[in-house]
Amino acid sequence: MRYLLAPDSFKEAASAQAVAEAMRRGIRAADPDAEYRVMPLSDGGEGLTAALVGATGGKLRSAHVHDALGRPIVAQYGFLEVVPESDDSVHSDGETHVRTAVVELAAASGLERIRPADRDPLAASTFGTGELIRAAIDEGADRIVLGLGGSATTDGGTGLARALGYRFLDCDDCELPFGGSALPRLARIDDTDVPSAIRSMPIVLACDVTNPLTGPRGAAAVFAPQKGADARQVALLDAGLGKLADAIETLNGRAIGNLPGSGAAGGTGGGMLGLFNATMRPGIELVLDLLHAREACAWADVVITGEGSIDSQTPYGKVPSGIARLAKSQGKPAIAIGGKVTRDPQTLAALREAGIVATFGTAPGPADLPELLADTERNVESTCAAIAGLLRASTQQTPTSAVGPVQS
Incomplete structure (x- = not known):
């Protein structure tokens, strides 16, 4: 047998x-x-990096980053040794493959990293995940697989984007503080400091939810209570994500608010689709293909x-x-x-x-x-x-x- x-x-x-x-x-x-x-x-959440790195004979890496509350931590990401033969991003010369890095949002910005008594759904940020992506790029990654799941955040991926060069400004052109609670004051997004290599970097989002960014099925309404948000905080976070969607559409014309999966990981799915060269796939399908x-x-x-x-x-x-x-x-x-x-x-x-x-x-x-x-x-x-x-x-x-x- x-x-x-x-x-x-x-x-x-x-x-x-x-x-x-x-x-x-x-x-x-x-x-x-x-x-x-x-x-x-893994379906894209906890265990994605270990599953893909272990099965493909890849290598784990560690980086000094910050957790969702801004505290210094060491988190892991990985590089794969192989990529799926059917993937268009594989070079066709038969000699060189795209160097794929795997990052879990939960590794740096995960809810399980934060003690229940310390959880702060308004201030929690994905900045540490952006630091992990930056570390992978600095190590030579040509493509990122980002697992969306297990987040402590509802910041629409703005912390992640800030780590990669974006600035989120209020009406006085002052940079907003970290966290989803500041997003209702968002007036515009400045992308002048985002390197072209980061703009064009292919990012595949492994995601197992189809929730939109805002509304009764959105990131704040459905997932923020699991992260400690009360009804008033949910309304504030939902309003902030709406402002983020408006600012992204003003910046580059991308309408992300109702995209399936844009509400994943506290709206990080939407932020990634709006600001980066990102595509979304069901996490389990992606993992099964890679393996x-x-x-x-x-x-x-x-x-x-x-x-x-x-x-x-x-x-x-x-x-x-x-x-x-x-x-x-x-x-x-x-x-x-x-x-x-x-x-x-x-x-x-x-x-x-x-x-x-x-x-x-x-x-x-x-x-x-x-x-x-x-x-x-x-x-x-x-x-x-x-x-x-x-x-x-x-x-x-x-x-x-x-x-x-x-x-x-």
Whole structure:
């Protein structure tokens, strides 16, 4: 039996790499003759850099930057060794490839970097992410893959843009302070100090949301409360993002307010589309292309994937559904595991449509959340051992039988 082990991280419990290795240990314990490939994944948020750098044999780099509150930190970015053959940005001479750097917004400007008591949704800035991009460019990057997810910010990417040369000015031509709360005072954007190399740098935004920049489904209304904003602050941040959209349209004619995904990462999606040579792709699709996952699915007999919670969001742009659809296109079944697994009939139907033929919860029984989080890798290992044992017994008895649509 050939297994492709392709999970996302289990948030706040284990990285995608750690989950994949736990899967491998479980498979090997139950079926020593099994073959397996380990492919940790990300949908563009947490774990994107590690997943792509690890799978492509690239290299991690570190840089001294600032977190969302302006405090000095060290954050990582990475360089890939390979790029997808289908990508038009690959040189066609067969000798030189575009040097692609991967940056996670959450690495510098992430919510998890800030203690709950210290979170400030009005002042939080993406400046540190811009510093990471600048470091990658200084190291020779020809293209940036930027993962949008997990941000502590609602500044429309203005902090990031400031780190790369843009200035955001009020009606007196004074530069605004960092953070989304200053944006309602934005009068104009000055791009005279932005180098031409940065203007033309291809930036691919890995994004798993389609929210617009403003309004009831916008960045502030939907995501700012998760970052600590109250109703008054949400209204202020939404107004600021609207002013940003107006200023960008005045600067260069780009209308970003209603673009799908412009509300990603506190409006950073919109700021990037408006001010840079940026394009947006669903994060999981981008990752699967970069890792040549189609070929891996064709090789495997079964794919095992997973994330911390298999829920109503899983069928839509998340890692388990993304890899399952690719496996389905190759005629291969996918099994999903999670610390928590929904039993909602509509969600289960959507998962089956995506190609997930079975779901398994990893929790061995009732337990406190801290205990379950601490035991995540052990529970993943035992769950995958049970799955491998079942499949091994099934193939020994009826070699041509298929995996059935069951939930556990």
